[in-house]
Amino acid sequence: MAQFIKIYEDKPNEAAIAKVVKVLKEGGLVIYPTDTVYGLGCDITNTKALERIARIKGVKLDKANFSFVCHDLSNISDYVRQIDTATFKLLKRALPGPYTFILPGNNSLPKEFKKKTTVGIRVPDNAIALEIVKVLGNPIVSTSIHDEDDVIEYTTDPELIFEKWQNLVDLVIDGGYGDNIGSTIIDLSGDEPVVVREGKGSLDIFKI
Numbered sequence: 405m406a407q408f409i410k411i412y413e414d415k416p417n418e419a420a421i422a423k424v425v426k427v428l429k430e431g432g433l434v435i436y437p438t439d440t441v442y443g444l445g446c447d448i449t450n451t452k453a454l455e456r457i458a459r460i461k462g463v464k465l466d467k468a469n470f471s472f473v474c475h476d477l478s479n480i481s482d483y484v485r486q487i488d489t490a491t492f493k494l495l496k497r498a499l500p501g502p503y504t505f506i507l508p509g510n511n512s513l514p515k516e517f518k519k520k521t522t523v524g525i526r527v528p529d530n531a532i533a534l535e536i537v538k539v540l541g542n543p544i545v546s547t548s549i550h551d552e553d554d555v556i557e558y559t560t561d562p563e564l565i566f567e568k569w570q571n572l573v574d575l576v577i578d579g580g581y582g583d584n585i586g587s588t589i590i591d592l593s594g595d596e597p598v599v600v601r602e603g604k605g606s607l608d609i610f611k612i
Contacts, residue, residue: 407575408566413437416535425539427575433457435549435569436536437579438473438528440502440587440604442565444573445473445544454516454545460572461547465516471504471524473546475537483523483543485510491592494609500529502604506591522593532579548586560584 407427411420424434428447433456435444444460446453458465474480477495484507487495495505509523517523526546528534537544549559549569559565562578569576588605591598599607 406566406570406573408562408570408578409575410578411532413531413579416532421532421535421539424536424575424577428453428536428540428544432574433460433572434536434544435565435573435576436533437530437562437577437582438502438526438533438546438587439500439530440528440583440585442549442559442562442582443473443533443546444549444569445546447540448472448514448543448545451516454514457545457547466519468547469524470545470547471526472543473526473528473533473537474543475534476500476527479537479543480507480525483509483513484525487592494592494597498605498609499527500534501527501609502529502585502587503609504587504589506589506593506600508593522591524589526587528587530579532577 409420409423411417427434431450431453433444433446433453435442444457446457455465458468472483504524504526506522506524509520513520513523560582566576583604586603588603589600591600
C-alpha cells in the first residue's frame with residue numbers, strides 16, 4: 405500500500421520532500437499536486453518506473469505523450485533543441501504556470517523517447533512539485549491521473565485519490581485540494597504557435 409504524506413505548499417517540509425525523492429530514486433511512482441490537476445510522476449531516468457506508468461495508462465511507452473516536469477527553464481535545454489528568442493521570451497512570460505509547451509526534442513532525450521520528435525514541458529507554479537524536481541536533480545516524467553479528454557472529472561480530493569490509487573502507486577502527497585482544469589497545451593514545435601487545448605493557463609501570454 406502507498407504512503408500518504410501531507411505537505412504544505414506555502415512551506416514544503418524538507419524531510420517530507422526528501423522522502424518523496426527517495427521513493428522516486430528507488431523507481432517508485434508518486435502522485436503529487438501541481439498548479440492544475442494532480443499528476444502521476446516518476447524519475448525520468450528510471451526505465452522500469454516509466455514502463456509502470458505506461459502500463460497504468462494503457463499505452464505503449466514509446467507512443468506515450470507524457471510531460472517532462474522541470475524545475476526551471478535551465479532544465480529545458482537538456483531535452484529540447486535550441487529555441488529562438490521569441491519562443492524563449494514566451495516561455496519566460498508563462499512559466500512557472502499552468503501550461504504544457506510542446507517543443508522540438510533533441511538527441512539527448514531518454515532512450516525510451518528517442519522515437520519522439522517533440523516533448524511536452526511543464527514548469528508548474530506549485531512549490532511542492534518544484535521542490536521535488538529540484539531536490540531530485542532531474543525532471544520527472546508526468547501524466548495526469550485521468551485521461552486527457554476527461555478533464556472535468558479530475559479527482560481533486562487527495563484522500564479520495566489515495567483511496568483509488570493506493571495499490572497502484574508508492575506514495576500519494578496530500579498537498580490540499582487540486583484543481584479540476586488541466587493545463588493549457590501550446591505546440592511551439594512548428595512555425596507558428598498552435599493552441600492544442602485551452603485549459604487553466606490564459607492565452608494573454610501571447611500579448612506583449
